[in-house]
Amino acid sequence: MPTAVPDTRTRILDLAEQLLLTRGFNAFSYQHIARELGVKPAAIHYHYPTKEDLGTAIIGRQRRRLGKWRGLPRLTELSPVAQLDALLEVYLTHLRQEQRVCLFGSLAADFRTLPEPMQRELRLFNRELTAWLAEVLTAGRTxxxxxxxxxxxxxxxxxxxxxxxxxxxxxxxxxxQFYLIFDQLRSELLPE
Incomplete structure (x- = not known):
């Protein structure tokens, strides 16, 4: 069965997210996206009238992914250590994918230049991820x-x-360097 080709809106969002994680939000434009996708910039503006709209959509999609991921039975049924390892695997995946930074790491550097809706979404994303990890750590310590x-x-x-x-x-x-930090962090959390 052939794989469905993503619609233009999804392709724009996918590429913009990739550019954000590899270059940063302020280091790409609609021209970059249009050229890469072989469309006119007007097609991007049709789906995302402003770059603020596009950026907010990227963060919103990441928040929805986080919410789904946190609720997956294959994650919720794991021990706290295994849940922590699942989170660590997300960061390892970023490292393996062209040394991409995470969403928060990418946008935090540009935070003061981001439009307010993006700032708000990023704060919510970070709060939700931090709250989830705090629950995992609490359960693990208990x-x-x-x-x-x-x-x-x-x-x-x-x-x-x-x-x-x-x-x-x-x-x-x-x-x-990543693995040195990663291993140190993990060793500090696990009892001897």
Whole structure:
């Protein structure tokens, strides 16, 4: 059975997301997207009248993906350590895909130049991810499977910030630097 070709709106969103994660939001234009997709810039403006609309749509889609992912039985039925490993695998996937940074890492650098709707969506995305990870850490600590000092929400914020930073460090140095940070983070959370 042939694979369905994504519609133009989805193709635009997919490419814009890829450009955002590899270059940053301020480093691509509708011209880049139009050229890559072989369409006129007007086709992009038809679906996303402004770049703000496009950026907000990218973050919104990431939030929906996060919500679906968090609710998947194959994730919710895992132990806290396995749930943490599933999150870590997301960051490893970014590293393996042309050393892309994560959504938060990409947009945080440009945050003050982003339109307010994008800022709002990014804050919501980060809060939702942090809250989920805090729940995982709480459950892991309660079960004796994860160890850390302090409040779970603070540790969750630290873990996510460390992972975002590790992806950026890998761009400057190499994958080895990412794995050093990654392994250190994991070793600090797991009991000896």
């Amino acid at each position: 079960a004796g499977a994860l160890v850390f000092r302090g409040e779970p929400v603070a540790k969750a914020a630290q873990v996510l910030t460390t992972l975002a930073g590790a992806l950026q460090v890998a761009r400057v140095h190499d994958e080895h």
